[in-house]
Amino acid sequence: MKLPARASLETRLSAVRFLLREAMSWPASLGVLVAAVVLLPFLPLGVGLYPVPRLLAALNLLASRAQARAAAYSCAVVPFDRRRLEDRYTFGELAVLVSAPETKRDVSWLLFHGAFALLSGCLAVALPLAAVLYVFAAPLWVLFPPATPLELAFPVTSWPAAGATVLLGLIYGYAAWLLPPWLARRLSGGTLAILSPRRYDELSRRIQDLSAARASALTAHAAELRRIERELHDGAQNRLVGVVMMLGLAQRAAESDPAAAAPFISRAQDAATEALAGLREAVHDIYPPILDELGLGGAASALTSRSPIPCSLDVHGLLRAPAAVESAAYFVLAEALTNAAKHSNASRIDVVLRTEAIPREDVLVIRVSDDGDGGAAVPAYGAVPGASTGPGPGAGRGTGLAGIARRASAFGGKLILNSPQGGPTELRVELPCAF
Incomplete structure (x- = not known):
């Protein structure tokens, strides 16, 4: 033609x-x-x-x-x-x-x-x-x-x-x-x-990336199971044991003096209420219901509004992502805000959530910046390109940063940390939406 x-x-x-x-x-x-x-x-x-x-x-x-x-x-x-x-x-x-x-x-x-x-x-x-x-x-x-x-x-x-x-x-x-x-x-x-890399090189690199992502996913899954087991054992389980004990005491007291059983029943009710709250919190930590109700943008707004440090939130250009990706982004943001509140001595935090389109897929980007002291570092497990490795206020104490790195790696994403001594600190996490 x-x-x-x-x-x-x-x-x-x-x-x-x-x-x-x-x-x-x-x-x-x-x-x-x-x-x-x-x-x-x-x-x-x-x-x-x-x-x-x-x-x-x-x-x-x-x-x-x-x-x-x-x-x-x-x-x-x-x-x-x-x-x-x-x-x-x-x-x-x-x-x-x-x-x-x-x-x-x-x-x-x-x-x-x-x-x-x-x-x-x-x-x-x-x-x-x-x-x-x-x-x-x-x-x-x-x-x-x-x-x-x-x-x-x-x-x-x-x-x-x-x-x-x-x-x-x-x-x-x-x-x-x-x-x-x-x-x-x-x-x-x-x-x-x-x-362009040769096809064999590209396939080899892809296999290595998938193997690393699989290992990170298994590690993150094991860590989540341990955390849930610990929360249930130390929280709801102990309170339910207390409920059983209070009900047993109430039963014994009711045999001799029914009026003496009332305080035990009241304490059992309080313990059951606390156990129920603990179970709700554990379920919330598995998958926050607010993501279904308000989406990631609304959930992020709720997180930033509860931060002790004044936060600005920009969700312009944020699109819906798979539920697992949004859940990971929610916990990444929660951990980043917690780390900043504990260690940064910052007076302001800026949060940006957006979806970036690249040729192969969409990427959900979480960027958290603060004007604090800087010097944060990713522990050896989570070290990634762009991460600080020198000593500083964040060195050696960043189990939160290691957890963020594990979450990102489990989805084939990456954590990029720029935190020079004296600040400011910028944390950027990229989560592929088609993981």
Whole structure:
């Protein structure tokens, strides 16, 4: 089926725009490549290790933007998330990072982009300009004096030479019509092919992620069962034992003096009421009924209104999610607010709940920020990229943060904690809705 002329022209203009964007990003790619070459001789001396994280971060940023541009032009979906990089690494972590498959792919793309991006962009601009110049300037050769003839591909001093120049311009125009889409397809396809992990690598990474999520889910489930058993044993069970004892005493008292049984019955009633309240609280901790009644936004509003620290809540852009995800988000927010109230010394907390759309699925994002002392850290079990690991007010005491990390991992999500000494602290939890 033949495309209409308008659609065909738009296709070629889109290709030219893509090639020009790639050409404009070429100096940044060249700068990173030159910096890497200059840094290479200093790596064995150890001096070059300090700028390596920033260099890798710059390379990762360039590659991610190039991948996004190529995917947008090709109408392709990138079926994976790029890695997140930190500012500081140990020598061993840095060695692993430099030799990682992602780094090798980024370096391969850098060489590919440095070799072809500028050339493709120049061709996309030079060919149509040359076509217009040769076709329209060649007939004007008669206006030039014989001593200084018109110089294009060759001196134009006669009508046959002018005709040859016009013909050459038409060839340039034909090439300008055909070549940009072909170049854009090759450049975008090469970018996506280089930066996308091989299917085996992607499947292997996915299996590792699923195994980690399964282990986290089992750990979180076991922790929940232990918590529920502890609450029932220490709370409702003890109160029910007290009810049985009070009723037994009341029965004995009623045999000799019915009036003496009344206090025991009253105490048994009080204990039964407390046991019922404990059972309701335990059921609430399994799945809060308020989620069914008001949704996550309303439940979050109830949590923030009970916080001892003034809270602001933003639920703009929040969509409904599966019940299990909303329940996890509710407990994550409750634990985060509790941690902030206990340890942060903050005067204000900002809570944002929203649903972010990514190519593969929707992600429920919980962001809790406070203006407190900072220095919070995720314990070793829950350490994730972006988490603080240094000593501070939160170090070593964060069973709540570890629980949040376990909940996020059980759903294939992640916890990102940014809490420098002196504050502020920002906690971000991402929960995939299609877990």
